[in-house]
Amino acid sequence: MTRPLDITILGLSLSSSWGNGHATTFRALIRGLHARGHRVTFLERDVPWYASQRDLADPDFCRLVFYDRPAELETRHRALIAGADAVLIGSYVPDGIEVIRRVMTIAGGPVGFYDIDTPVTLARLDEDQCSWLSRMLIPAFDVYFSFTGGPLLDRLERDYGARRALPLYCAVDADRYAPAGGRPLYDLSYLGTYSPDRQPGLERLLIEPARRLPDRRFIVAGPQYPDDINWPANVERVDHVAPADHPAFYAASAFTLSVTRAEMMATGWSPSVRLFEAGACGTPVISDRQPGLEAIFPESDAILIADTTDEVVRLLTTIDARARARIAAAARAAVLGAHTGRHRADELIAGLVRPHEAHPPVIQAMEGQTMAGQRERTGDDAHSPA
Template identity: 60%
Template structure:
C-alpha cells in the first residue's frame, strides 16, 4: 500500500468518544483519531447524546478532532448534510443508536465513501447468526465501500463470501503510548487481571488465576473490575478492586510481574481478535500470560512476546520458575511489537492508506458509465 496522497476529511458516527464509561469504544476511537490528527487528517465525530454517557464524560472537549453531540437523526443529517457528502469517507461504528436506520439514510446520500467500523465483529456475527439485527442487518453489509473489522483472518473471508461485503479489511484496536508506557514502579502483585465480570470468561479466570492463587499462597494476585458476583470464593491472597478508572490503568499494569489476558467466547470462536488490554499491557512492557485463540501467536509470538497458558500449571510454572531476566525479555519483546505495529498512529496510517485506495462515488459512477457504453 502507498501512503495517503493528501489529508483526508473523515466523519465518524460512533457509539461514544466523550465517555469511556461501560464501553471499550471510546478509548479505541481516541487512539485512532489522535493518530489521524498527527498525520494531518481532519475528523468530525458525531455522537448521539444519551444520558448515561452525558453523566460520565471523561473527554468532553478533545483537542484532536471536532466532537458534536446530536439529539436525533433528522436534525443531525440536516445540520451536517453538506459535510457528510463532501467528506472523503463517512464511517459508521458498531452499536450506534438507531444504527440500521442511520445506515439506510446515509446510503441514500451522495457520499464519496460509506464505510463501517465494527469494533464488535465477533459479537456482530454471532448476533447475525441468531437472526438479531440490533444495529446492523445483513442486507446492509454490501452497501459499504469497506467493512473495517476488529477481527482479521477468516472473519474477513466470511464477511465477503457469506455477507457480500465489497471489501473486508482488518482494523484492530490500538493503544495510545502517551497514556500507556513503562513507569518504573516496583511490582506489587505477581499476577493481575483487569476486566468487567463476564460469565463466559469466568471459568478461564478460575483456571488461570484463582486456582494458581490457591496453590501459591505466598504470592500476591489482583482482579480489578466491576460486577463480579458476591458468591465467588476468592483466595485470601487475591486483592479485589471494584472500579479502576482509565487514568489508573497504566500504573496498574506497571505494578504487576505478569498480567493475565482472558478472551470472550465470541472472540475465541472468531479468532484474530486481539483485545485492547493486550496492547495496553504490552505498551507498559508488562509480561502477558493469555489464554489461547487462533491468530494470537501471529500477533505476539508464544514464548517470545507472550506466554500462552492452557492450564493452571502453565501459569504456576511462569510465576515460580521464570527468572527476572527472562521475564523482562518477554515484556520487552511484547513492547517492541506493540509500539511498532499497534499504536493509534500505526492504525491511523493503515486506515488512511486503505481509504485512499477505495473507490469514490465519482469513480464508481465513471466505471458504471464505461461498462454501460462498452
C-alpha cells in the same frame, strides 16, 4: 502521503471508557489520524449511561459532537456527514441500522464500517438479533473494517456480501502507554469489564491460581462483576481504572492476564486492546490460547500462553525478573513496530481513500441482498452462509 482529510466517525462512545473497549480503541485511532494531519469529527449518541461516566468530554485531538436521535443526523448534522471526505460507522452504535440508512443517504464520499466486535456481530446477524447492523446493509459499505483478521475476512466477502473486508485491529496510543517503572505490587492482574463467557477463563487462570498461591497478590479491575463472586482474600477488586491510569496499573503488575470472549476465541485473530496496552507498557502478558495470536506476539518470546490453572501457577513461580524483562521487551518492540494508533490511521486511510463506486441506494442494496437470500434458500447460490 494523502492530503489532510475531513473524516466523520459515528461510534458507540469516545467520551466514556466505562464498561466498553470502544472508547480506548477510537481514541488511539483518532489520535493517530490527528498526528497524521487529518481532521476528525466524532458523532456520539448522548445516552445516560455514558453521560454520567465521561472521562474525556472535551478531546483536544478531534471535535466531539453529541446527538439525541438518529433523525438529527439529517436535520442538525447533515453538513458533517455530507461534507466529509470519508465517513466511518462503528459497531454497537445505538439504533445502528437506522443510523446507517440515514448516513448512506447523506454521505457523498466513501463510507466504511468498523466492527470492533466482529464475531459477536456475525453471530447476532445469523440469529437475526443484531441491533447495530443488518445483513442486508453490508454490501452498501465501501469497505468493512474488522478488528478480527484471518479467515473471517474471506467469510465477510463471500457469505455476507462485503465489497472489501480488511483487518483493522485495535491499537495503542504509544505516546500515553509506556513503561512507568517501579516495583510490581501484584503478581498477576486483570483489567476488563465482566462478561459471563469470559468468567470461566478468569476463574481458571486467575481466581484459582490465587487460591493456590495465598502468599501472592492479585488484582481484578473492571465494572459490572456480580456480587456473588467468591473472591479469594488475596484478590483485590477495583471497579474501574480510567485510561490515563492504565500505565500505572500495568506497572504495578509483574504479569497481566488476557482472557478472550467465547466467540472471539472460536474465530481467532481477535487481539484485545489490552495486549497492546500491556505490551507498550512493558508488562508481560499471560493469555489464553486463540488462533492467530502468534502472528502478532511470538509465543514464549513476547507472550505466555496458559490453558490451565497449573500452567499459570508454574509461570508465576518459575519466571524470574530477568526473564520477565526479556518477554516484556519483545512485546513492546512488537507493539511499537506495528500496532500503534498511527499504524491504524495509515491502514484506515489506505482502505478508505481509493477510487470507489457511488453508494448503492440502501433500498436497492436491501433488495439485492434479499434476492441473494432467496437464491441461497433455493440452492442456486454457490456461496451459501457458513
